Amino acid sequence: MFFTGGIDATSAFIDKISEKPTLINIWGGDLLLTDTSGREALERYLSRLTAQTGSDFIIIKSSCRRFFNENNLEKCLGEIIKPEHNHGWWASIAHIISMTSAIAPLLYLQNTGIHYIGSSYPQQSFGFDANNVDMVDAIKIAGCTFKMVDENLDRSGKARKIIDYCKGNNLKVELKVCWYSTASENCCHCEKCYRTITEIISNHADPNHYGFRFGKNGYRELHDFLKYNYVNAAFWEANKADFLKEADFWKKDRNMSWILNFEFNDERRINRFRRIGRIKSIIWRIKNKVLG
Numbered sequence: 001m002f003f004t005g006g007i008d009a010t011s012a013f014i015d016k017i018s019e020k021p022t023l024i025n026i027w028g029g030d031l032l033l034t035d036t037s038g039r040e041a042l043e044r045y046l047s048r049l050t051a052q053t054g055s056d057f058i059i060i061k062s063s064c065r066r067f068f069n070e071n072n073l074e075k076c077l078g079e080i081i082k083p084e085h086n087h088g089w090w091a092s093i094a095h096i097i098s099m100t101s102a103i104a105p106l107l108y109l110q111n112t113g114i115h116y117i118g119s120s121y122p123q124q125s126f127g128f129d130a131n132n133v134d135m136v137d138a139i140k141i142a143g144c145t146f147k148m149v150d151e152n153l154d155r156s157g158k159a160r161k162i163i164d165y166c167k168g169n170n171l172k173v174e175l176k177v178c179w180y181s182t183a184s185e186n187c188c189h190c191e192k193c194y195r196t197i198t199e200i201i202s203n204h205a206d207p208n209h210y211g212f213r214f215g216k217n218g219y220r221e222l223h224d225f226l227k228y229n230y231v232n233a234a235f236w237e238a239n240k241a242d243f244l245k246e247a248d249f250w251k252k253d254r255n256m257s258w259i260l261n262f263e264f265n266d267e268r269r270i271n272r273f274r275r276i277g278r279i280k281s282i283i284w285r286i287k288n289k290v291l292g
Contacts, residue, residue, distance in 0.1 A: 001013060001016065001021040001022070001023055001024065001115065001116040001117070001118075001149075002024055002025075002026070002099060002115075002116075002117055002118070003023035003024060003025055003046070003057070004025060004029070004030050004176060005025075005042065005045065005046075005174065005175065005176030005177075005184075006175060006176055006177050007155055007158050007159060007162070007175060007177060007196060007199075008118035008119060008120055008150070008158065009118045010118075010158075010162050010173055010175060011118060011149075011150050011153065011158035011159075011161050011162055012116055012117070012118030012119075012149035012150055013118075014161060014162060014165045014171075015149050015150060015161075016116055016149065017053055017055075017165075020053065020054050020055045021055060021116060022055065022056050022057065022058060022110075023046060023049075023050065023055060023056070023057040023058070024057070024058050024059075024060060024103055024106070025042060025046065025057065025058075025059050025060070026059075026060050026062055026064065026098075026099050026102055026103075027039050027059050027060065027061045027062070028061060028062045028063050028064060028065055028066065029062070029064065029065050029095065029098075029099060030176075031184070032066075033061065033063060033066070037182075037184075038181065038182070038184040039059065039184075041184035041185065042059075042176070042184040043059060045174055045176075045184065046059075048172075049173065052171060052172065053171070058106065060102055060103060060106065062098075062102040064094075064098035064099065064101070064102050065090060065094070065095075065098065068094075070089050070090060073089040073093075073094075074088055074089045077089050077092070077093065081128050085128060086128045086129075087120070087128075087129055091120065091129065091131075092128050092129050092130055093130050094130075095130070095131070096117070096130045096131050096135060096136065096139070097130070100115075100139050100141060100146065103115070103141075104141045104142060107141050107142050107144045108141075108142040111143075112142075112144045113143070113144060113145065114144065114145055114146075114147055115144050115145070115146050115147070116146075116147055116148075116149050117131065117136055117146060117147070117148055117149065118148075118149050118150055119131060119132075119148050119149065119150045119151040119153070131148075132148075132151075133148050133151055136148045154238060155195075155196075155199060155235075155238070156199050156202065156203075156238060156239065156242050159196070159199040159200055159202075159203055160203045162175075162210075163200065163203050163205045163210075166209075166210075167205075172209075173210060173211070174210065174211030175196060175210050175211040175212075176211065177192050177193060177196045178190060178192060178193050179192050185211075186211055186212055186213075188212050188213050188214060188218075189221070189225070191225075191229070191231055191232075193212065194222050194225055194226070195231075195235060195236065195239065196212075197212055197214055197218070197222065198222070198236075198239045198259075199239060199242070200212075201256060202239065202242040202243055203242075219255040219256065223258055226262065226264065227266075227269060227270075228269070228270055228274075229270065230265050230270065231264055231265065233264045233265055236264050237264065239259075240259055240260075240262065240264075243256065243259050243260060244260060247260055
């Protein structure tokens, strides 16, 4: 099973945990080949996780992601599939083909019969993603069949599945979701981190138990981030919908009650904030110039 440590991979692992699948991580996919400390930290985590479950893991080093100019390919892709209808070159096209090719020798040597892949998006999601049932089912390498896991679950459903299993089976996981991770740790301040933290909170769990550092100021920082930044409204509206399902409960929560009526991507609010930021920057530069 491919395993990055993210929501998709962790949910898929839990789904097949009784089969004790070998977890495979591609060093050079999400983690840069130069990020040795990140690889070492991930290896320590995989050691702890597999020790709890009786599984094992393998890390494969590959330049599959950096071999091509990803930015140029994304521009070309945007001419064929509108940017709002795809998730980028790596996510929508390359990662399934690249990673399955990278592990082909291993599948042959170990005579692997089934390789599981956690779904990135539910089947009903809008937009092209190579990580879909038809594409995955079509891949065959050295007699190995590839199978999708969790294709009918959205991110919130996967988060709920992880939380319920961990609570019921005393399994300790550290979700690895961050686009700006250092030493394989979540930054806890980017959109992806905040989105995952919110999904955990909506399921009445503590983000600190799942690989995040979310202190007493975290709720205010989360609120401010969403007030003053553009985000993928479809993802965040889905998060908001989970809170609305239990509106009576969350109305009484002083930390998260605001999300029930929150408007994402309010242009006037964001533009006003950015104008103020530019003015402050100009004042700062003038002050520094005058004072030397």
